[in-house]
Amino acid sequence: SQQGEEDPQALSIQEGENATMNCSYKTSINNLQWYRQNSGRGLVHLILIRSNEREKHSGRLRVTLDTSKKSSSLLITASRAADTASYFCATDGDSNYQLIWGAGTKLIIKP
Amino acid sequence: EAGVAQSPRYKIIEKRQSVAFWCNPISGHATLYWYQQILGQGPKLLIQFQNNGVVDDSQLPKDRFSAERLKGVDSTLKIQPAKLEDSAVYLCASSFSGRNTDTQYFGPGTRLTVL
Numbered sequence: 610s611q612q613g614e615e616d617p618q619a620l621s622i623q624e625g626e627n628a629t630m631n632c633s634y635k636t637s638i639n640n641l642q643w644y645r646q647n648s649g650r651g652l653v654h655l656i657l658i659r660s661n662e663r664e665k666h667s668g669r670l671r672v673t674l675d676t677s678k679k680s681s682s683l684l685i686t687a688s689r690a691a692d693t694a695s696y697f698c699a700t701d702g703d704s705n706y707q708l709i710w711g712a713g714t715k716l717i718i719k720p
Numbered sequence: 721e722a723g724v725a726q727s728p729r730y731k732i733i734e735k736r737q738s739v740a741f742w743c744n745p746i747s748g749h750a751t752l753y754w755y756q757q758i759l760g761q762g763p764k765l766l767i768q769f770q771n772n773g774v775v776d777d778s779q780l781p782k783d784r785f786s787a788e789r790l791k792g793v794d795s796t797l798k799i800q801p802a803k804l805e806d807s808a809v810y811l812c813a814s815s816f817s818g819r820n821t822d823t824q825y826f827g828p829g830t831r832l833t834v835l
Contacts, residue, residue: 640821652763652811652826659821697762701820706751706775708820710762 613641613698613711621717628685630714632698633678639701641681643672646713647694655683655696685716693718722746724827726812732833738800741830745793745814751775752789753824754797755811763811769795770818799832807834 616631632641643655658665658674658681665672671684685692695713702709725744733739745752750771755763766785768775771792780787784803789795799806809829815822 642823651828652813654823654825657821657823699762706768706770706818706820708765708824710764712760712762 613700613709615696615698615711615714617714618712619715619717621719622688624688624690624718624720626688628688628692628716628718630683630696630716632681632683632711634681634698634700635679637676637679641674641701642699642708643670643681643683644697644699645694646697652697688716688718690718690720692716724812724814724825726810726827726830728830729828730831730833732835733802735804735834736801738798739802739832740796740798741810741812741832743795743797743812743827745795745812746825749814749816749825750792751815751818751822752795753811753813753815754787754795755813757809757811757829759808766797768818775818802832802834804834807832 769789813824
């Protein structure tokens with residue numbers, strides 16, 4: 610079953626611009642993770658945000674979580690060509706051991 | 721630290737043939753996952769092992785897919801017989817304890833094409 614749904618499905622921006630992608634989910638969560646997938650490095654963990662947190666930062670990444678709207682956003686500032694990838698959100702499922710993945714946002718950074 | 725290793729990287733087979741994939745997780749990681757990722761979609765969990773026991777295999781098509789993790793380390797995933805719709809990338813991942821707050825570390829994947 611799919612819990613998270615990313616929006617937009619695809620996003621193309623110029624290098625140096627900021628990129629924002631969103632993840633909406635259906636049921637209440639304890640935590641949400643963002644992963645990146647590109648052809649060079651495969652699927653890589655970016656950041657985890659817990660349900661009692663509203664915002665987290667990691668380098669050029671900023672993640673927000675709004676549990677009242679059941680949504681999260683990932684902001685990448687000052688985008689680079691290397692940020693070209695698909696970005697997935699993953700939320701916890703019915704158990705402490707389950708992770709449910711969305712379909713991803715495909716981000717293209719144009720030089 | 722060595723990452724998750726998978727082999728082969730690519731495999732092309734005819735439908736109804738069998739195929740096997742191998743995964744070696746990060747040393748010390750108790751949990752091993754096999755995912756199927758169809759083009760344009762997110763990863764779909766097929767099976768999750770905790771050491772050498774199965775935690776979740778609810779989405780594994782058991783009539784044709786099987787997986788084992790002998791001695792709680794390496795794992796193999798087998799498809800027999802393969803169907804056209806099995807064409808996908810098969811990802812192996814591992815994590816330290818298996819809790820959903822853990823970071824999952826992924827291998828490079830095996831791209832399977834069924835003709």
